[in-house]
Each structure stands twice: as structure tokens, then as C-alpha cells.
Amino acid sequence: MSDRDDITVGQLLLAEYQSVKDEQKARIGFRDNLLYVTLGVVAAVIAATAQAKQPSMLLALPPVGVVLGWTYLVNDEKISAIGYYVRDDLGPRLAELAAHGGGFATFGWEAYHRSDTRRRSRKAIQTVVDLTAFCAIPLAALVVFWASGDAGGLLVVLSVLEALAVAGLGVQVVMYTRSARTRR
Secondary structure, three states, rough: OOOOHHHOHHHHHHHHHHHHHHHHHHHHHHHHHHHHHHHHHHHHHHHHHHEEEEEHHHHHHHHHHHHHHHHHHHHHHHHHHHHHHHHHHHHHHHHHHOOOOOOOOOOOHHHHHEEEEEOOOOOOOOHHHHHHHHHHHHHHHHHHHHHOOOOOOHHHHHHHHHHHHHHHHHHHHHHHHHHHHHOO
């Protein structure tokens, strides 16, 4: 191998950047589709429940909400972590190589898009959407189940456990939203 064939640190950092951005893009697509999947499952369960006139079928919604909601939340956290990593670690290392400490900024979009004046309100609305899709709808299903009065003791115990799991997810969604604000 000649000196011209050697891989530079800058090339390695750019390859890493491309790799993490590809992962981020894939996670964004997956995360966003989880909301559509959740809405589809909710519609299917409600339709099946109404057709069968079996309120106990609504007990399928809380586990679905918790599993899909947790998966959504974990992916959202990784998407944000990649952005922080590119902005706070990878970008400055590459800038130092490119400008030899001359204050050169890299990957400006990583910081620029976060300065939008409506970003905070969009994040708040997204939190409400997440809580509605993954927590409020499953809790509403439990309320309908409880109100039906058509439940045996074991199903009531199961429904209470499901309510606790959904509430736990709701707490995690809110905690994540708050911790994301304080990281900046």
C-alpha cells in the first residue's frame, strides 16, 4: 500500500458520520411508522370489540400501547442521541482536523434546525400526541372495559396491572421530554 492509499482520520470520521446518519434516518422511519401501526391496531381492536360485543377484547390495547410506545420512545431517544453525538463530539473533532483549530463549524444543520422559534411548541404537541396514542387510548379502553361491568375477578386484576404499565409508560414519556430539554 502506498501513502496515497492510506485512510485518513478525516475520512474515518466522515464514514462514521455517514453511518450514524444512516442509522438515524432508519430509526426515524421506523419510529414514525409506529404511530400508524398503533392507530391501525386500535381501529382493528375497537372494530372487533364492537362486532363481537365483548368489552374484554379491549384488554388487548394496553399491552399494545405499552410495547409500541416503549419502542417508539427508545427509538426517539436514540435519534436524539445521534444528533447530540454528531453536534457535540463528531463535528468538533472533524472541524479541528479540517481547520486545525481555526473555529471551523461542521454539520451546521445539526444545530440550526434546533433554533426554530416554534420548536418548543412542536415538541410539546408531539408529547401530547405520544401520550394520547400510547397512553390515553389504552386507558380509555380500560375505562370502557371497567364500565361494562362484564368482567371476572381475574380480568379486573389484569386490567389494573395494564393500567399501571400504561401509567408507567406515560411517566417515562414525560420524563424523557423533560430530560431532553435539560440536555441542551
